[in-house]
Amino acid sequence: MSSGVGTIKINDVSKIYPNGTVGLDHINLDIQSGEFVVIVGLSGAGKSTLLRAINRLHDVSAGEILLDGVDITKAKGKELRQQRRNIAMIFQNFNLVKRATVARNVLAGRVGYYSTFRSTFGLFSKEDKEKAAANLERVNMLDKYYTRADELSGGQQQRVAIARSMMQSPNVVLADEPIASLDPKTTKMVMDDLQHLNDMGMTVVVNLHSVELAMAYATRIVGLRDGQLVYDKPIAEVSADDFDGIYAETRDKE
Amino acid sequence: MNATLPERQFSEKWHIKGILSGLLFVLIFIGSGYNTGATANFSWDQFWDLLIRMMHPDWTFVSAIITPIAETIQMALVGTLLGTIIAIPFSLLAARNIVKNTYLRGIIRFFLILVRALPDLLLAAVFVAIVGIGPMAGVGALTIFSFGMISKLFYEAIETIDDGPIEALTSVGANGIQKIVFAVIPQVMNQFLSYFLYTLEINVRASTVLGYLGAGGVGLYLDQTLSLFRYDRTAVVILAILVVVIIVDGVSNRLREALA
Numbered sequence: 335m336s337s338g339v340g341t342i343k344i345n346d347v348s349k350i351y352p353n354g355t356v357g358l359d360h361i362n363l364d365i366q367s368g369e370f371v372v373i374v375g376l377s378g379a380g381k382s383t384l385l386r387a388i389n390r391l392h393d394v395s396a397g398e399i400l401l402d403g404v405d406i407t408k409a410k411g412k413e414l415r416q417q418r419r420n421i422a423m424i425f426q427n428f429n430l431v432k433r434a435t436v437a438r439n440v441l442a443g444r445v446g447y448y449s450t451f452r453s454t455f456g457l458f459s460k461e462d463k464e465k466a467a468a469n470l471e472r473v474n475m476l477d478k479y480y481t482r483a484d485e486l487s488g489g490q491q492q493r494v495a496i497a498r499s500m501m502q503s504p505n506v507v508l509a510d511e512p513i514a515s516l517d518p519k520t521t522k523m524v525m526d527d528l529q530h531l532n533d534m535g536m537t538v539v540v541n542l543h544s545v546e547l548a549m550a551y552a553t554r555i556v557g558l559r560d561g562q563l564v565y566d567k568p569i570a571e572v573s574a575d576d577f578d579g580i581y582a583e584t585r586d587k588e
Numbered sequence: 589m590n591a592t593l594p595e596r597q598f599s600e601k602w603h604i605k606g607i608l609s610g611l612l613f614v615l616i617f618i619g620s621g622y623n624t625g626a627t628a629n630f631s632w633d634q635f636w637d638l639l640i641r642m643m644h645p646d647w648t649f650v651s652a653i654i655t656p657i658a659e660t661i662q663m664a665l666v667g668t669l670l671g672t673i674i675a676i677p678f679s680l681l682a683a684r685n686i687v688k689n690t691y692l693r694g695i696i697r698f699f700l701i702l703v704r705a706l707p708d709l710l711l712a713a714v715f716v717a718i719v720g721i722g723p724m725a726g727v728g729a730l731t732i733f734s735f736g737m738i739s740k741l742f743y744e745a746i747e748t749i750d751d752g753p754i755e756a757l758t759s760v761g762a763n764g765i766q767k768i769v770f771a772v773i774p775q776v777m778n779q780f781l782s783y784f785l786y787t788l789e790i791n792v793r794a795s796t797v798l799g800y801l802g803a804g805g806v807g808l809y810l811d812q813t814l815s816l817f818r819y820d821r822t823a824v825v826i827l828a829i830l831v832v833v834i835i836v837d838g839v840s841n842r843l844r845e846a847l848a
Contacts (some may be wrong), residue, residue: 386777446761
C-alpha cells in the first residue's frame with residue numbers, strides 16, 4: 335500500500351536543553367513510507383522529544399530530519415508551515431478547543447491550506463466541509479457534528495482529533511501516547527483508527543507505553559533509553575524479552 | 589510524659605512586633621486626621637439644611653435630565669467598545685503564551701502600566717482641554733481608561749488558557765493569526781464578554797461624574813444644580829444616577845452569570 339511519500343530520515347539528531355539535560359543523543363533512524371513504527375521507552379527517555387522534533391514543535395540542537403528529502407530543521411515561515419501540513423499529530427490530551435463545536439475543531443485541521451483572511455472568517459469550501467463530514471463518518475462521530483467538544487468523552491474527543499488530523503491530507507501521522515488517557519475499549523478503537531490510516535498508505539509513528547499494543551499493531555519497534563536509540567527491529571524479529579533491556583533502569587550518571 | 593514546651597523568646601511571648609506595629613498604625617491615623625483637619629469646620633446645621641432640601645425633590649426636573657442620562661450611557665457604551673477594540677491586539681501582545689519575546693512583551697506591558705496609572709478624571713480633564721467641552725471628551729477619556737483596564741484583564745485571561753489547542757494548530761501548519769483565531773479566541777471569548785460588561789458597568793458609574801469636568805453627560809447637571817443651590821434638583825440627578833447604576837449592574841450581573 336506504500337505510496338512512496340511519507341519517508342522520515344533522521345540523521346544524527348541531538349537535543350540538549352538549555353539547562354544541560356540531554357533529550358536526544360545522536361539519533362539515527364530511517365523510516366520508510368507506509369511503516370507503522372512504535373517507539374517504546376520509559377517516561378523521560380526522549381520519545382516525545384523525538385516525535386515533536388519530526389514536525390518541529392521542538393527544535394533540535396544538531397543533526398537533520400529529512401521529510402521526503404527536505405530538511406525540516408532548517409525550514410522557515412511558510413515553508414515550515416507547508417511541511418507541517420503534511421504531518422498530522424495526535425496528542426495524549428487530544429488538544430481540542432473544548433468550547434468549540436466538533437465541526438469547527440475538525441475544520442481547524444485544514445487551515446494550513448487557507449489564507450489568513452479566508453480562515454479567519456470561516457470561509458471553508460464546500461468540498462472541505464464535505465471532507466470534514468466524511469472524516470467524522472470514518473471515525474463514527476458524524477452524529478456529533480454540532481456538539482461542543484467538552485460534551486464528549488475522552489475516547490470520542492480523541493476520535494475527533496483523528497478526524498481533524500485527517501483534514502490535513504497528511505503523508506505522516508505522529509501520535510504521542512494517544513491512548514494514555516483512555517480506557518481499554520476506546521484504546522482499541524483509537525489504535526484501530528491509526529491502523530486504518532496506515533492501511534490507507536500513511537506512515538504512522540506512535541509513542542506507546544504498552545508492550546502488548548506495540549506488538550499487536552507495529553510493523554517495527556524502536557526503543558529509546560536516556561535519549562539514545564537502543565533498539566530497532568522489524569516486528570518479525572521482536573521477542574517479548576527484548577523489552578527488558580529497553581525498560582531497564584537508568585544508567586549511572588557518573 | 590515529661591515533655592517540656594520549647595522556651596519562647598521574650599519578644600515572641602509578649603508579641604512585641606504586633607503591639608508595636610499596632611501602636612504605629614494608631615499614631616499614623618491620629619496624625620493624618622490632625623493634619624487634614626478632619627474634625628474641623630463641619631457644620632451639622634448646614635448638613636441638615638441640605639438634607640432637608642434634598643428631601644423635596646423637584647420631580648419636574650426629571651424630564652430635563654433624561655437626555656443627559658441617555659448621553660451618559662451612550663458615552664460609556666462607545667468608550668468601552670472603542671477601548672476594547674484597541675485592547676484586543678495589545679492584550680495578545682502582552683500575553684506570555686502568545687508572545688515569547690520578553691523584550692517586546694516588557695515594552696507593551698510597561699506602556700499598559702503607564703496607561704493604567706492615569707485616573708479617569710485626569711483623562712477627562714486632559715480630553716476637555718484637547719477636544720473641548722462635550723461628550724466627545726468623555727468618550728475619549730473612557731476609551732483610554734477602558735483600554736488600560738481591559739488589556740490587563742484580557743491578557744491575564746489569555747495566559748490561563750490551555751496551550752494544547754495552540755500546539756495542535758501549530759502542528760497542522762497554521763500561521764500566527766490562524767492560531768489566535770482558532771485556538772485562543774474561542775477559549776477566552778466568554779471571559780472577554782464578561783470583562784467587557786464589567787468595564788461597561790464601571791464606566792457608566794464613572795461617566796456620571798465626568799460631566800463635572802465638562803466631559804458631557806449628566807454630571808454637568810450635578811455641577812449646575814449644586815452651584816445654584818437647587819438641592820431639590822440635585823436630589824433628582826442623584827436618584828437618576830442611582831437608578832441607572834442599579835439597572836446596569838443588575839443587567840450586567842445577569843449576563844455575566846449566564847456567560848460563566
